[in-house]
Amino acid sequence: FRFEELTQYVNSHEEEFIETLRQWIAVESDSSDVTKRSDLHRMMDMTAEKLRLIGGSVEMVDIGTQELANGSSIALPKVVTARFGEDPSKRTVCVYGHVDVQPAKKEDGWATDPYELTDIDGNLYGRGASDNKAPVLAWIHTVEVYRALNIDLPVNVKFIIEGMEETGSNGLDDMIVAQKDSFFSDVDYIIISDCVWLSKRPALTYGTRGNCYFFAEVEGPKKDLHSGVYGGTIMEPMTDLIGILDKLISPSGKILIPGVREAVAHLSDEEWKMYQDIEFDLESYKREIGLSQLMYSNKVDLLAHRWRHPTVTIHGIEGAFSSPGTKTVIPAKVIAKFSIRQVPNMDPAVVEKQVTDYLHSVFAKRKSPNKLNVTMVIGAKPWLADPKHPLFEAGKAAVKRVFGVEPDLIREGGTIPIARSFQDVTGKSIIMLPIGGFDDGLHSQNEKISRYNYMEGTKLFIAYLHEVSQIKEH
Ligand SMILES: C[C@H](N)C(=O)N[C@@H](Cc1c[nH]cn1)C(=O)O
Ligand SMILES: [Zn+2]
């Protein structure tokens, strides 16, 4: 295994790899904003082009259209697939990633333009830097490095890169089902690098939470009203909405929706012990997010509530007055956006009914003439793997080779909507191999990835392909 040569190539091409990331960050590939859809299509084209340039057999798979709330529909971004090598004597891995991003505006509080990669003190700032453009590029560069040095890839490598992850991977489930016996037929393992380390120590991830995302709409008068002229004479939609949202979760984090907590798998002694053994400092966690108090003051409780308990988050209210100033309005229609992270053994279909029934019963008690409509727009299941699988042993060996330490075995509080479908539909084993730093600020202002994580992460992937090729039949 010519590891030295391969890593030397990475070192001498650092600026080139950063330049490609700069070009990718410049594309506002926000999948949640339909006005940005042409940018998202361009992002998929650029991804396909990059894979073609390094010699892949690339396809852009049409996955249909997305229905919008106003009844119209728009094209979903095509899914990019690529293949490098077809040697039947070798294992085949499939790397999944996404090149869409969360929304970002400079005025949200970014120190730099979110769509202009900015290098400050070894950190590369930009929306999507860590989630998930740099990790996808690190995987592409991994193949590029082997090929540039004329070193045979130790395994066949396939890619599946999508552009709708941040909004629930619309259309991808169907594509996986359709290609189960074609694209996926020779795949042995699926690798996902769309999460981050827990601390400065590299990590391997064996579980993600799912997510059920809801819209709760309360509709009242036919138009917005003057709060002085009409206030006190009508039951206000916003008051109704805040009233029912307040019944979702208690201040101490207890979910109040009947049946939800009861479904959660019990924390086993073995799991408790695993969390106990992880090095994790609550004080630096507080410092990182700028808070003096957390919901839990011991490590195991905190990690368990981050990874394997459900939680309710209220994200925002569409239709509410939110601009600067003092507009005295009664909004006629307001739509709350909230989500519930899912853990084993919760089932999104069951949660959908529990939440809808509960909110309607709470609303009924208010005896309001306004109309409530609850819809679940994303229903992503949690994913859990066996951390004793050889894929994780291979991960440990690769981390040891590149970083000289044992990785943490962790779970991820966020969601990779397609992970569970990969497992259920294809039956293949999955590993999550993160390269992002714990403080990368995914979905937040000033998202970044460090040069170090980007480059050493590429070396980790190079080493990982070798380690996977060494896995004995199991
Ligand atoms: C972990 C991953 N990088 C991510 O950020 N996923 C999103 C996916 C999602 C879930 N509901 C809606 N989108 C997330 O966890 O928020
Ligand atoms: Zn992501």
Ligand SMILES: [Zn+2]
């Ligand atoms: Zn994300």
